[in-house]
Amino acid sequence: MALDKPYKDIPGTTIFDADQARKGYYLNQFCMSLMKAENRERFKANERAYLDEWPMTEEQKQAVLARDLNRCIELGGNIYFLAKIGATDGRSFQYMAASMTGMTQEEYAKMMLEGGRSPKGNRYIGEDK
Amino acid sequence: MATITASVYTSHVPAIGAALDLGKTNEPYWQPVFAGYEPSKAWFAQNTPDVIFLVYNDHATAFSLDLIPTFAIGTGPSYPPADEGWGARPVPVVQGHPELAAHIAQSVIQDDFDLTIVNRMDVDHGLTVPLSLLCGQPQAWPCRVIPFAVNVVQYPVPSGRRCFNLGRAIRKAVESYDEPLKVQIWGTGGMSHQLQGPRAGLINREWDNAFLDRLIADPEGLASMPHIEYVREAGSEGIELVMWLIARGAMSDRPPKVVHRFYHVPASNTAVGHLILENQ
Numbered sequence: 001m002a003l004d005k006p007y008k009d010i011p012g013t014t015i016f017d018a019d020q021a022r023k024g025y026y027l028n029q030f031c032m033s034l035m036k037a038e039n040r041e042r043f044k045a046n047e048r049a050y051l052d053e054w055p056m057t058e059e060q061k062q063a064v065l066a067r068d069l070n071r072c073i074e075l076g077g078n079i080y081f082l083a084k085i086g087a088t089d090g091r092s093f094q095y096m097a098a099s100m101t102g103m104t105q106e107e108y109a110k111m112m113l114e115g116g117r118s119p120k121g122n123r124y125i126g127e128d129k
Numbered sequence: 130m131a132t133i134t135a136s137v138y139t140s141h142v143p144a145i146g147a148a149l150d151l152g153k154t155n156e157p158y159w160q161p162v163f164a165g166y167e168p169s170k171a172w173f174a175q176n177t178p179d180v181i182f183l184v185y186n187d188h189a190t191a192f193s194l195d196l197i198p199t200f201a202i203g204t205g206p207s208y209p210p211a212d213e214g215w216g217a218r219p220v221p222v223v224q225g226h227p228e229l230a231a232h233i234a235q236s237v238i239q240d241d242f243d244l245t246i247v248n249r250m251d252v253d254h255g256l257t258v259p260l261s262l263l264c265g266q267p268q269a270w271p272c273r274v275i276p277f278a279v280n281v282v283q284y285p286v287p288s289g290r291r292c293f294n295l296g297r298a299i300r301k302a303v304e305s306y307d308e309p310l311k312v313q314i315w316g317t318g319g320m321s322h323q324l325q326g327p328r329a330g331l332i333n334r335e336w337d338n339a340f341l342d343r344l345i346a347d348p349e350g351l352a353s354m355p356h357i358e359y360v361r362e363a364g365s366e367g368i369e370l371v372m373w374l375i376a377r378g379a380m381s382d383r384p385p386k387v388v389h390r391f392y393h394v395p396a397s398n399t400a401v402g403h404l405i406l407e408n409q
Contacts, residue, residue: 006357007284012327013365017284025194032193035214070326079325080189080282087214093144097329097398108330112395116321116332123361 009124012101016078024076027064030054031081040088069100131229131306134178135388136376137169137315138344138404139262141185143254144397146218149261162401165391166262169405172388173263179310180226180273182233182299184375185255185317186281188213191247197283198245200295202237203276204230211251220257220266226273229306233275236302242295252276259317262403281318281369285356292371293352296378303379316376318369320392320402321362331364332400338392340370341404345387348377366399381408 007015014020021028030051033039043050051061063071064085072082086096098108111117121129145162148154154163190211192198208223234244256276264271280286287295296314303312320340323331340363343351352374359368385406393401 007360010328010361010365012329013323013360014326015284015360015365016282021194021283028189028194032189035190035212073325078189078282081194084189084214093324094397097324100325101327101329111330112332112398115334115394116400117323117328117330119331119333119336119362122328122331 011122011125014073020076021078022076024060024078026054026056027060027072027075027077028081030056030064031077031084034084034088043088067099069096073100131303131308131310131312133300133303133314133379133381133408134311135176135313135405135407136380136385137259137263137313138373138376138402138406139259139315139317140319140396140399140401140403141255141258141317142396142399142401143213143258145401146254146258146261149266150219162393162396165393165401165403168389169263169391169403170265172405177271178313180229180275180312181260182275182277182303182312182314182379183256183259183317184277184279184315184372185259186369186372187278188253188255189282190253191250192278192280194283197280198247198278199280199287200242201245201247201278202230202234203247203250203278204234205248205250208250208252208256208274208276210257211253213253218254218257220261221269223252223256223260223270223274223276226275229303229308229310229312230275232306233299233302236305237295237298240298240301242298247276247278250276255317259315277375279372279375281372286368286371288356289352289354289371289374292374293348293378296375296380299375300379314376314379316373318372319363319367320370320400321364321367322399323364324366324398326365328364330398331367332394333362333364333367334392334394334400336362337400337402341390341392341402344373344377344404345385345406348374352378377406380406383409385409
């Protein structure tokens with residue numbers, strides 16, 4: 001019997017549940033490996049070769065190479081783990097957050113200064129704006 | 130007998146720690162955040178406990194996906210600040226209280242809460258940013274700290290109800306400890322924020338303030354709020370707020386004294402909320 005997952009109808013949001021974690025185990029553990037300086041250096045020297053050391057899917061590797069965080073999340077990545085790729089790239093967290101929203105970093109930072117994204121219209125798919 | 134004297138609730142945004150460490154507290158962006166904690170620092174200096182029981186979550190630092198404990202209590206003698214990918218924060222090593230922690234573990238597990246026992250771990254911004262906000266930048270932290278890590282990264286996280294009842298079990302455990310220690314319990318994380326996906330940047334000022342109101346006046350009712358409401362209204366990372374219910378559950382059943390309340394948007398991607406409640 002399928003378990004109840006009421007969070008599936010929240011727009012632009014992927015809940016990192018046990019299924020996602022199962023799919024993303026190696027993707028996330030690859031990210032975790034970037035906590036070590038020597039691993040960051042090896043990754044930066046040859047990203048593809050470093051990724052090939054991990055039993056990740058080809059789709060996951062392509063998403064990492066493209067720095068497509070939304071795709072990484074869809075394939076089981078979790079943002080706290082994925083943030084380590086951004087740190088390796090020398091990117092701020094706001095840069096990463098903006099990259100997932102289709103906004104520039106400046107536009108995103110301005111939205112936050114103005115009080116953030118309104119929940120109105122963002123609670124469930126189809127809610128009036 | 131040990132007693133719980135007060136509880137502190139605060140966001141633990143990593144950028145706040147970075148702003149402190151890099152000396153940016155007077156910049157216009159950060160000044161309002163740190164101003165909101167000035168009364169708290171003065172209060173803490175006057176009311177320094179013997180031990181802080183500090184409820185927080187690890188952010189893929191000490192715990193990877195290899196091991197995901199729902200509730201983990203630190204029973205070790207000390208905990209170094211973690212290198213989260215850009216070097217460890219320049220803050221003191223956290224000194225634990227192994228005797229009280231072991232006593233709490235013994236009592237709480239016998240009350241049916243299955244805690245994971247941790248004797249060695251690094252602690253990340255989830256634990257050190259709240260300490261910095263209340264204690265400033267001392268050479269050594271002014272009291273002992275028992276780290277209590279809650280899984281709020283992989284769903285399902287523990288329910289609000291379970292967190293509130295766990296708080297009650299922690300209160301009972303503290304009050305059965307023979308030494309007359311003053312203990313504060315801190316609940317950290319939140320408030321509204323979402324760090325992932327096209328909905329990143331969500332902030333809900335109205336909901337956050339209603340949460341603070343209910344945490345003060347109706348914590349038991351608040352504890353029955355389902356996860357889905359946190360996620361829908363306060364963002365996928367807003368779920369961290371369940372940890373505040375552990376601290377609130379550890380407080381007396383009598384209404385608390387509200388010492389300080391503060392709310393500010395934004396700190397990086399997050400709404401900052403803060404409360405100090407004293408038992409009376």
